[in-house]
Amino acid sequence: MTTDLEVLGQALKRAQYRNHRAMDAALRETGVSLVQWDALRAIERMPGASGHALAVATFQSDQAFGTLANRLVDRGLIARSAGHGRRLDHTLTESGRAALAEGRQLATGVLRDLFAPLDEEQRAQLLRALRDLTEGP
Numbered sequence: 295m296t297t298d299l300e301v302l303g304q305a306l307k308r309a310q311y312r313n314h315r316a317m318d319a320a321l322r323e324t325g326v327s328l329v330q331w332d333a334l335r336a337i338e339r340m341p342g343a344s345g346h347a348l349a350v351a352t353f354q355s356d357q358a359f360g361t362l363a364n365r366l367v368d369r370g371l372i373a374r375s376a377g378h379g380r381r382l383d384h385t386l387t388e389s390g391r392a393a394l395a396e397g398r399q400l401a402t403g404v405l406r407d408l409f410a411p412l413d414e415e416q417r418a419q420l421l422r423a424l425r426d427l428t429e430g431p
Contacts, residue, residue: 313408320400326393330371331401333362334386334394337372342383366390 318328326334329352336351337343343351349359363384366372371390377383386394409417 313404316404316408317401320404321397323400324393324396326371326397329362330366331394331397333359333366334371334390334397337384337386337390338394341385342377344377344381345384348384 314328317331321328321331324331332352333348336348340347340351345359345363346356348363349356352359354362363372363374367374369389370387371393373385373387374382375385412420
């Protein structure tokens, strides 16, 4: 039997949407949105990264990430400093690290619930399949 690729794509999108809604709702307790928390995670993974690199890492345009970064600076969650040339480097502040840590605690429960219907082998298979889709040529 051939898998209906349109149905497969919609199922993937529904799973992503469910994940985003659950994470966004849980993260409200920390005072950050999923988009903000994702930016904090990217900045932690890539300290001193340029706005462009962080935009790519968070699936945003440069302009959208710049606007988001301005909000995070205003809230005291990140700091910007002069980098090489016109580049601005981004780093987490203590408040940003605290928000990220609090978000991680909440995310653990959300993700555990999201993937609860799958046993460990199914989770591993799903991860391998998604990596095949995203890390290929």
